[in-house]
Amino acid sequence: MNHVIKMVLLTMLFSFSILAQQAHASSGLTLAQYREWKKDPIKKEMLTTYTAGMGQGIVFSNVHNKSFNLPQIFCPPGDLPITGDLTNQILENFIVKNNFKPTDEISIILIFALKNAYPCR
16 A cells, blocks of 8 residues: 555544544543553554654744744754654653653643753753
8 A cells, every 4th residue: 555545544543533532522642542552553653643743733833933033842953854753752751751640631741842852042
């Protein structure tokens, strides 16, 4: 199967799965769910897509802030590509070093993880 089609299908499956799990709540993926999903090979691959998407969203927020002369959220070196593998690595390192509740959302944790990994000076 074409890699692009596979990624689109995985992203759609992931989105539907999140919607089904979160139908009763408006929150995103929690730390507890993140840890569970990492144990399943298919969901683990979807997490990589999910965290890459979150990372890109934070990058877009940085672009917005920069265009309005607002402080950036994080300051990566050069043109560092914010990939799912990178966001997962940064997220894992940050989670290990900090104490989060199982109900804390991964998206919020990732913001602080990126700020910690690439602080603006």
